[in-house]
Amino acid sequence: MSSSAAALAVAPESRIALFDLQRQRARLERDIRRRMDAVLAHGQFILGPEVDELEKQLAAFAGAAHVITVSSGRDALAIALMAMGVKAGDAVFVPAFTFAATAGAVVSVGAEPVFVDVETATFNMDPADLDRAILETAAAGRLVPRVVMPVDLYGLPADYAAIGAVAARHGLKVLADAAQSFGGGIGNRRVGVLAPVSATSFYPTKPLGCYGDGGAVLADDPDVAEQVRMIRSHGRAGTGDEAVVLGLTARLDTLQAAVLLSKLAGFDDELDRRAEIAARYSAALHGAVIVPTVPSGSRSAFALYTIRVPNRDEVRARLDAAGIGTGLFYRLALHQHPAFKAYIGRPLPVSEQMANETLSLPVHPDLTDAEVDRIIAAVLAATG
Numbered sequence: 001m002s003s004s005a006a007a008l009a010v011a012p013e014s015r016i017a018l019f020d021l022q023r024q025r026a027r028l029e030r031d032i033r034r035r036m037d038a039v040l041a042h043g044q045f046i047l048g049p050e051v052d053e054l055e056k057q058l059a060a061f062a063g064a065a066h067v068i069t070v071s072s073g074r075d076a077l078a079i080a081l082m083a084m085g086v087k088a089g090d091a092v093f094v095p096a097f098t099f100a101a102t103a104g105a106v107v108s109v110g111a112e113p114v115f116v117d118v119e120t121a122t123f124n125m126d127p128a129d130l131d132r133a134i135l136e137t138a139a140a141g142r143l144v145p146r147v148v149m150p151v152d153l154y155g156l157p158a159d160y161a162a163i164g165a166v167a168a169r170h171g172l173k174v175l176a177d178a179a180q181s182f183g184g185g186i187g188n189r190r191v192g193v194l195a196p197v198s199a200t201s202f203y204p205t206k207p208l209g210c211y212g213d214g215g216a217v218l219a220d221d222p223d224v225a226e227q228v229r230m231i232r233s234h235g236r237a238g239t240g241d242e243a244v245v246l247g248l249t250a251r252l253d254t255l256q257a258a259v260l261l262s263k264l265a266g267f268d269d270e271l272d273r274r275a276e277i278a279a280r281y282s283a284a285l286h287g288a289v290i291v292p293t294v295p296s297g298s299r300s301a302f303a304l305y306t307i308r309v310p311n312r313d314e315v316r317a318r319l320d321a322a323g324i325g326t327g328l329f330y331r332l333a334l335h336q337h338p339a340f341k342a343y344i345g346r347p348l349p350v351s352e353q354m355a356n357e358t359l360s361l362p363v364h365p366d367l368t369d370a371e372v373d374r375i376i377a378a379v380l381a382a383t384g
């Protein structure tokens with residue numbers, strides 16, 4: 001039987017989707033509707049009171065000095081880069097194994113991404129390769145090394161201690177692409193304070209997701225925070241009509257803030273459930289596949305639970321036939337995308353290997369234990 005014929009053999013209602021936002025919606029619907037109705041009633045759809053309240057609650061959650069919500073994760077990255085003074089002629093160091101938006105944000109502010117390879121254990125930026133990339137870029141002399149932008153892939157914070165040390169040695173700033181990791185942390189510090197500036201995403205399938213596009217910048221420097229606040233709203237200071245700096249239309253909608261306020265209330269419980277599911281997978285699948293490593297002291301937000309298997313596409317087809325939805329994050333490393341071909345120039349063997357071997361399993365908090373068991377059995381059968 002072909003895999004598509006086998007897939008049809010699984011009743012649609014018993015398929016397990018990679019993401020299932022409908023179960024969460026059913027759980028939270030009353031509160032979300034109540035909060036959205038309040039926004040419809042007061043009518044302040046842009047920068048309404050919910051946006052202010054959300055920023056306060058996010059700051060308290062992350063322990064961050066300043067939180068500025070914006071229109072998406074990609075916009076959060078681009079605005080943070082603008083606020084940090086990044087411009088044409090600057091080099092921004094990004095891992096080669098990440099979502100296209102990481103490099104896209106760099107290009108959109110006129111700077112150039114320099115790709116850095118990742119570590120096999122964590123999928124995150126390799127500090128030793130970062131050091132090499134900075135030295136090579138400085139020696140070539142065409143670009144000025146300016147910012148290091150590690151990504152917390154799949155929700156696991158990058159190695160900020162090692163990366164921060166390399167960046168400091170070369171006089172570079174650090175901006176965390178924390179699009180996938182809000183809710184994660186290292187030791188007693190949460191994502192949002194692991195780097196001087198962090199950008200996150202509230203895309204619907206992110207651990208904390210809204211019902212459209214959304215994001216936030218978290219910063220410890222009040223001047224950077226003020227710049228971000230101006231840039232997201234036409235470059236204006238407060239309610240003034242003067243464009244102080246070049247700005248964008250990049251605010252988070254009040255309706256999205258209302259959704260996020262509702263979801264933030266139960267976010268810690270959801271993070272615990274994600275971690276519990278991940279631990280069950282790792283205990284059961286260890287040995288059959290390469291399971292993700294979480295360094296001791298780190299906490300992943302488990303936006304995705306991603307295994308490595310050499311015959312990834314075959315395993316994926318078998319899981320599909322068994323009714324298990326999986327995802328490829330990412331099938332291409334950044335330098336393999338047509339849009340970023342111009343920025344090749346360094347060997348990136350680990351990123352290419354990861355793009356061929358990684359496979360993400362469902363890990364959303366509304367999975368039942370029975371479904372988790374079924375996924376484990378299907379992975380063992382597909383890889384055995």
Ligand SMILES: Cc1ncc(COP(=O)(O)O)c(C=O)c1O
Binds near residue numbers: 101177
């Ligand atoms: C690593 C990474 N960076 C940036 C983004 C961009 O976020 P958004 O989709 O909210 O623009 C995403 C998510 O999609 C992401 O996964």
